[in-house]
Amino acid sequence: MQKNLSKARMLSVLLLAGGAVQAADDPITTASDPETGIRSWKYEGNGLGIEFVQVPPDFIRASYSARGLPASVSEAVASRCVFGTIVRNLSDKPLSYRVADWRYLKADGVELPIKTKSEWLKEWHAMGVRFSWSILADEPTFQVGDWIQGFTTMAEPHGSLVSLKVVWSIEGERYEKVMPKLECAPAPETDE
Amino acid sequence: MKRSCRNWNVRQHRKPMNKLVALALLIVAAVAGAADLPPLGHRMSPMSQPVAAPEFTLPDMDGENHALSDFRGKVVMLNFWATWCPPCRREMPSMQRLYEKFRERGLVVVAVNQFEDPDLVFEFTGRLSLEPTFPILFDRESRISEQYRVRGLPTTYLIDRQGTIRYQAIGGREFDHPDVEKLIEGLL
Numbered sequence: 001m002q003k004n005l006s007k008a009r010m011l012s013v014l015l016l017a018g019g020a021v022q023a024a025d026d027p028i029t030t031a032s033d034p035e036t037g038i039r040s041w042k043y044e045g046n047g048l049g050i051e052f053v054q055v056p057p058d059f060i061r062a063s064y065s066a067r068g069l070p071a072s073v074s075e076a077v078a079s080r081c082v083f084g085t086i087v088r089n090l091s092d093k094p095l096s097y098r099v100a101d102w103r104y105l106k107a108d109g110v111e112l113p114i115k116t117k118s119e120w121l122k123e124w125h126a127m128g129v130r131f132s133w134s135i136l137a138d139e140p141t142f143q144v145g146d147w148i149q150g151f152t153t154m155a156e157p158h159g160s161l162v163s164l165k166v167v168w169s170i171e172g173e174r175y176e177k178v179m180p181k182l183e184c185a186p187a188p189e190t191d192e
Numbered sequence: 193m194k195r196s197c198r199n200w201n202v203r204q205h206r207k208p209m210n211k212l213v214a215l216a217l218l219i220v221a222a223v224a225g226a227a228d229l230p231p232l233g234h235r236m237s238p239m240s241q242p243v244a245a246p247e248f249t250l251p252d253m254d255g256e257n258h259a260l261s262d263f264r265g266k267v268v269m270l271n272f273w274a275t276w277c278p279p280c281r282r283e284m285p286s287m288q289r290l291y292e293k294f295r296e297r298g299l300v301v302v303a304v305n306q307f308e309d310p311d312l313v314f315e316f317t318g319r320l321s322l323e324p325t326f327p328i329l330f331d332r333e334s335r336i337s338e339q340y341r342v343r344g345l346p347t348t349y350l351i352d353r354q355g356t357i358r359y360q361a362i363g364g365r366e367f368d369h370p371d372v373e374k375l376i377e378g379l380l
Binding site: 063066067068088130131132133134136137139140142143144145146147148149150 | 233234235237274276277278279306307308309312332333334337338343344345360361362363364
């Protein structure tokens, strides 16, 4: 947990932790790519490995456009705070999670759910778009050695700070970890 | 000439990669580079309840249809993938090496691409260090991946000679690792 976490944020984080088994206070490591400036946050503990990587909106636009997806689809995602998310099962037993159980905490203390892959696909399919990928799988069970990656999206402005509560379970044991102060990718300069 | 039989001359005469696609791949590489991507493992997990592999028919790069039942009697490694997926790209050369080692004994590798255009995939495979010679099929609307309940890319299944799914792996793997080869040996 970062040392400069404000008291209010600390209180909120503690409140978020109520009612579930809190993961051990394993460290969260951060990194910044020297060439691109893209930042990432990584945690490994209690059988889970998870990493959040900033995804700039221009990446989403370029990636989706290259797949021939309509602008309405790419803009809906690009307008959000998006993290590339890598989830790994580091345990020797099956691990599962439900994105519907995850929450993010805004700077003002409001706790909100994360839009799941199923919710995105329902919208896309209603638009006649059969694209089923890029968003993080919402209810997988990982066997030993399995891992996956995809976007986690939050309805927050580019550049904002969010804390993210991740919940997972291994053989019925429930764990959670709060990733504090994840910084959404900044808006491209041309958008400002 | 069929794309599946292409050579360097064919590739030289193809249109250059679309700029948008190149940009997207560049940014994918940048984002992927920012993350500490997990090493490719080599474990495939046995299915808790082996199930019959759903039948399908899909076109290859030349538009020719292939059915799963065409490979009945062989061991099939069925891989769901896409070019934008970094671990899919990383594991593909190891699938080719595995295929080269075991195809004479009855292994077939089938890579089912998700959502993408054959032109784009053709360009992509031509740039791999080891170009795939196994069938690449196109599941443009992800209907087959839905049948197989694929949660994320890449996902790989090992199907035995009787058409039953025996092992699975979610996430990239080094498929020519001795651990995987041992599983293949057990099914052949």
